[in-house]
Every structure is written in C-alpha cells, then in structure tokens.
Amino acid sequence: MGHHLDGKSSxxxxxxxxxxxxxxxxDSDKLRRILAILFTEDEAYIASRFPLTEATLPExxxxxxxxxxxxxxxxxxxxxxxxxxxTAYGGKTFYLLMPGLIGFFEFSFMKQRQDLPVAELAQLMHxxxxxxxxxxxxxxxxxxxxxxxxxxxxxxxxxxxxxxxxYESAREIVKRxxxxxxxxxxxxxxxxxxxxxxxxxxPTKEICISLGTAAKFMVRRGFAEYRTTEQLLAVLDKARELxxxxxxxxxxxxxxxxxNCCSCCCELLGGVQQGFPMGVAKTNYTLQIDGESCLGCGLxxxxxxxxxxxxxxxxxxxxxxxxTVLPDHCLGCGACIGACPSKSLSLIPASRPEIPEKKKDLFxxxxxxxxxxxxxxxxxxxxxxLRSIRMG
Ligand code: SF4
Ligand code: SF4
Ligand code: SF4
Numbered sequence: 141m142g143h144h145l146d147g148k149s150s151x152x153x154x155x156x157x158x159x160x161x162x163x164x165x166x167d168s169d170k171l172r173r174i175l176a177i178l179f180t181e182d183e184a185y186i187a188s189r190f191p192l193t194e195a196t197l198p199e200x201x202x203x204x205x206x207x208x209x210x211x212x213x214x215x216x217x218x219x220x221x222x223x224x225x226x227t228a229y230g231g232k233t234f235y236l237l238m239p240g241l242i243g244f245f246e247f248s249f250m251k252q253r254q255d256l257p258v259a260e261l262a263q264l265m266h267x268x269x270x271x272x273x274x275x276x277x278x279x280x281x282x283x284x285x286x287x288x289x290x291x292x293x294x295x296x297x298x299x300x301x302x303x304x305x306x307y308e309s310a311r312e313i314v315k316r317x318x319x320x321x322x323x324x325x326x327x328x329x330x331x332x333x334x335x336x337x338x339x340x341x342x343p344t345k346e347i348c349i350s351l352g353t354a355a356k357f358m359v360r361r362g363f364a365e366y367r368t369t370e371q372l373l374a375v376l377d378k379a380r381e382l383x384x385x386x387x388x389x390x391x392x393x394x395x396x397x398x399x400n401c402c403s404c405c406c407e408l409l410g411g412v413q414q415g416f417p418m419g420v421a422k423t424n425y426t427l428q429i430d431g432e433s434c435l436g437c438g439l440x441x442x443x444x445x446x447x448x449x450x451x452x453x454x455x456x457x458x459x460x461x462x463x464t465v466l467p468d469h470c471l472g473c474g475a476c477i478g479a480c481p482s483k484s485l486s487l488i489p490a491s492r493p494e495i496p497e498k499k500k501d502l503f504x505x506x507x508x509x510x511x512x513x514x515x516x517x518x519x520x521x522x523x524x525x526l527r528s529i530r531m532g
Contacts, residue, residue, distance in 0.1 A: 150181060150184035150185040150187075150188050151172050151175050151176060152167075153184075154175060154188040155175070157187065157188045157237070158187075158239060158240055160192060160515055162502075162506035162507050162510070163239055163240075163241060163288060163506070164239070164280060165241070166276035166277055168276070170264055170267055170268040171268055173264055174245075174261065174264050174265060177256060177260070178221070178223065178244060178248060179223065182214055183214065183217070183218055186206070186211070189203045189204045190236075190237035191203060191519060193516075193519065193520075193523070194227070195234065195236075196232055196233065196234060197212060197233065197235070200215070219235075219357075220361055220362070221247070221248070222243075222246075222247025222250070222361065223237070223238055223244050223247075224236060225354075226357065241281060245265060245326070247326075249262070249326040249329040249333075250323050250326055250329070250348075250364070251363055259333045261333075262330045262333035263333075263334065265330060266330070266334060269407060270410075275414075278411055278414065278415065281411060281419070282416035282420075283416060283419070284506045284510060285505075285509050286493075286505040287390050287420055288506070289387050289389060290389070290390040290420060290422070290495065291388075291420055291421065291471040292308065292309070292310045292313075292387070292388055292423060293423040293424075293425050293472055293473055293474045293487060294477070295309050296474075297477045297486065297487050298425065298474075298487060299425075302425075305392075307495065308424060310386045310388070310398055311376060313388065313395055313398065314351070314376065315369055315373075316394075317351035319352055319355050319356055320349060320351050320367055320369065320372045321349070321350045321351075321355040321356075321358055321366050321367055322346045322349060322371070322372065322375060323350060323358060323363055323365070324345050324348065324363075325347050325348050325399070326348070327407050328343075328402075331405045336405075338402050338404055338405050339402070339404045340382055340404070341382065342379075342384055342400070342402050342405070346375070347379065347400050348364075348397065348398075349376075349399075349400075350364050350397045351394070351397060352396055353396070354396035355396075375400070376398070380475075382400075382402075383443040384400040384401055384402055384445065385401045385402075385406075385409065385445040385473040386398050386399070386400060387399045387408055387420060389499065390495060390496060391495065391496050391498055391499055391501070391502050392495050392497050393497050393498045401445060402445055403444070403446060409445050409446055412469070413446055413447050417446075417468050417469045421492070421493070421495070422471045422492055423473060423490075424472070424489060424490060425472035425474070426465070426472045427448070427449075427465045427470045427485060427486075427487060428487070428488045429462075429463055429465055429485055430485075431484075433482045433484045434459075434463050435481065436451065436459040436460060436461035436463065438451060438463070439479040440463055440479050440485060441463065443475055443476040444476045445471075445473070446470070446471055448466050448469035448470040448471070450464050450466055451463055463484075472487060472490060474487055504516075
C-alpha cells in the first residue's frame with residue numbers, strides 16, 4: 141500500500157475505525173481517494189475517533205478533544221452528508237458513524253450533490269467495487285455465512301398451502317413500519333454518472349423505500365421524502381410491474397429499507413452474479429419449472445435479476461429449448477413468474493437458514509464469523525462501568 145495520496149492524515153485511522161464494523165472497507169489507494177473526497181480532514185478525524193456504538197455529544201467531546209460548539213456544527217454537516225446518523229430519543233441526541241456499505245457510499249448518491257465531483261466519485265467507486273481482481277470488497281460484503289441483506293418473495297406467487305410470516309411479506313413490512321419514505325436508487329444514480337442506464341427501464345428516482353427510524357433521519361436530512369403507506373405499497377406494485385427483486389435487511393424485526401433491484405445496476409445483485417450466489421439471503425421459496433409446458437421462449441431468463449435460469453436442449457416436442465433453474469443462484473423472489481406465457485413457473489417452499497431477529501443479532505453473527513466481536517464486547521463493558529461511575 142502506497143502512502144495516502146491526498147495529504148489527509150486521518151484517512152488511515154478512519155479506515156481502521158470503519159474496519160471494526162461487521163462490513164468494513166478493505167484498504168486500497170482507490171478507497172483512500174474516495175474517502176478523501178467524501179470527508180474533510182476534520183470530518184475524517186472526528187469519524188476516526190467515533191466509539192463503536194452510538195454516542196452523545198459529551199461522549200464525543202471526550203473522544204475527540206474538541207469543544208462542543210465546534211463539534212456539534214461539524215456533526216451537523218456530517219449528518220447532512222450522510223457520514224453520521226443523528227437520532228433523538230429520551231431527550232438526548234445520539235450520533236452513529238455510518239459504515240461505508242450499506243452507509244455513506246449509498247448516501248453520497250441519494251441526493252443531488254453540488255459539493256462533490258460526482259462523476260469522478262462514481263468512477264472511483266465502480267473501480268473500487270468491481271476493478272479488484274482479488275475481489276476484496278466483494279468478499280468483505282458477501283462472503284460471510286450470514287448475509288447482510290435478504291430477498292423477499294412476491295406475495296401473489298407464494299403457494300396457497302404456505303403460511304406466510306409477516307417478515308416475509310414486503311407489503312406487511314411496509315404496513316407495520318409506522319413511518320416510511322421514498323428516495324433515489326444509489327446504484328442507478330451512480331450508473332447514470334457512468335453514462336449508463338437501467339436495461340429494465342427502472343427509475344432512478346422515487347424507487348428505494350426506507351422505513352422507521354432510518355426513514356425519519358433520511359427525510360430530515362434530505363435523502364428521502366415522506367410517503368404514506370398506500371403510496372409505498374404503490375411503489376412495490378410498480379417494482380413488480382418492472383419485475384424488480386425486493387431486497388431488505390436480513391432481519392425479522394423492523395427492517396429499515398426495501399430496495400427494488402435490477403440485474404444490471406444493483407450492486408447487491410451484481411455481487412450475487414459475480415461469484416457470491418449466497419451473498420444475498422434467499423427467500424423461503426425457490427422456483428419450480430414445469431418442463432413439459434415450458435415453450436423455451438426465454439422470457440423468464442430475461443426477467444430474472446440474478447441469471448438463475450439456464451436454457452437446455454429440449455428432449456422432445458417442437459421446441460428446441462427448455463428452461464432449467466440453478467437452485468444455488470435462485471433467490472426465490474418470483475420476479476420471473478409473471479413473464480411466462482405458459483404459466484410454467486411457480487414458487488415452492490425451500491429450507492433456509494434462520495433469519496436473525498434484530499439488527500444487533502445480525503451484526504453480532506457477522507462480527508463473530510469475522511472474529512471482530514471482542515472489541516464490541518469490551519466497549520460494552522467499558523460503557524457500563526463509566527455509566528455506573530458517573531451515577532455514583
Ligand atoms: S440495492 Fe437495488 S434498489 Fe437499492 S440502491 Fe442498489 S439497485 Fe437501487
Ligand atoms: S429465477 Fe429465481 S431469482 Fe430469478 S427471478 Fe425467478 S425466482 Fe427470482
Ligand atoms: S417464460 Fe415460461 S415458457 Fe418461456 S422459457 Fe421461461 S418457463 Fe419456459
């Protein structure tokens with residue numbers, strides 16, 4: 141690794157800090173250039189001093205050595221840029237350093253930014269994510285046993301004999317969230333700056349759904365706009381018309397987003413197609429094809445967002461081909477089913493690993509798998525001791 145190119149001395153400590161998260165950002169010259177664009181030197185310093193969990197202003201004053209007025213102003217700017225998330229509860233404001241992915245990489249393309257060289261940033265991010273022959277970022281994001289995200293099935297294609305749990309239904313997740321917002325698709329927006337567009341005609345604007353506390357933060361900081369439940373359900377309908385795959389947090393309790401993803405732009409589905417078929421958790425279903433009625437037309441293959449369908453020579457009949465499914469690749473999302481003219485496709489139940497209950501369970505599982513849990517445990521103990529000392 142060469143020396144940091146941009147003269148910001150806090151970039152390396154910032155990378156070290158980010159790499160304590162369940163999904164970090166493997167170091168490279170490209171990453172250093174990206175961070176030097178997104179963070180000022182002061183912001184990189186503040187971020188590098190962030191505790192592992194959310195912190196109050198007085199805690200951050202202690203961690204940084206800055207005075208509270210200057211620090212508060214910098215944290216405000218960082219929240220506007222999506223570098224930290226500020227949340228108020230119990231009469232206090234808590235600040236959390238955002239991870240890179242899913243985090244400030246996305247936020248940097250979720251509103252129009254005049255302060256960033258967006259075309260250069262899009263190119264750098266693309267090279268960072270896709271140009272590494274060792275796929276370091278791909279492995280960091282997709283190769284843990286417990287994936288960070290999961291796909292959701294189109295409810296209308298779930299077999300009637302199946303009991304549909306509420307956490308499996310995009311519509312129920314939206315209805316139960318209590319608050320929701322709509323925003324720009326980071327992947328498609330970034331792609332536009334690389335002079336490319338979505339081959340499915342999926343929109344860049346008003347397509348990514350955020351929910352609950354995350355949505356409130358995003359609305360407050362201009363990354364998304366509030367929408368009613370009915371309006372968000374209509375977005376799901378539109379996504380299904382375009383045969384997009386719904387993706388959410390790999391948790392049961394209060395997922396914070398539902399992305400509506402295509403094969404060509406989506407970085408999550410891109411990872412699945414580029415060597416990490418288990419990188420997005422599958423639904424509790426998989427695709428079944430009726431080989432007898434299949435016409436071999438290929439329309440389902442065109443609709444599939446993860447290249448999980450393969451044409452093989454047909455053994456009999458007038459058709460030359462018939463379609464088969466690659467079970468290791470199929471997410472069980474159901475996006476292809478409506479494309480079939482002969483109604484040869486259906487979802488059938490499949491056995492899958494347990495989905496973590498809450499975000500803290502998901503993060504704990506990934507941290508454990510990556511052997512990064514100890515610093516979090518020690519941080520938790522330290523926080524408890526400090527709190528009891530302060531309370532006398
Ligand atoms: S994950 Fe999918 S919907 Fe979300 S930002 Fe990327 S392409 Fe858009
Ligand atoms: S083949 Fe599987 S992953 Fe592809 S669209 Fe159909 S259900 Fe989804
Ligand atoms: S869309 Fe239907 S008929 Fe056409 S190849 Fe796929 S399964 Fe066969």
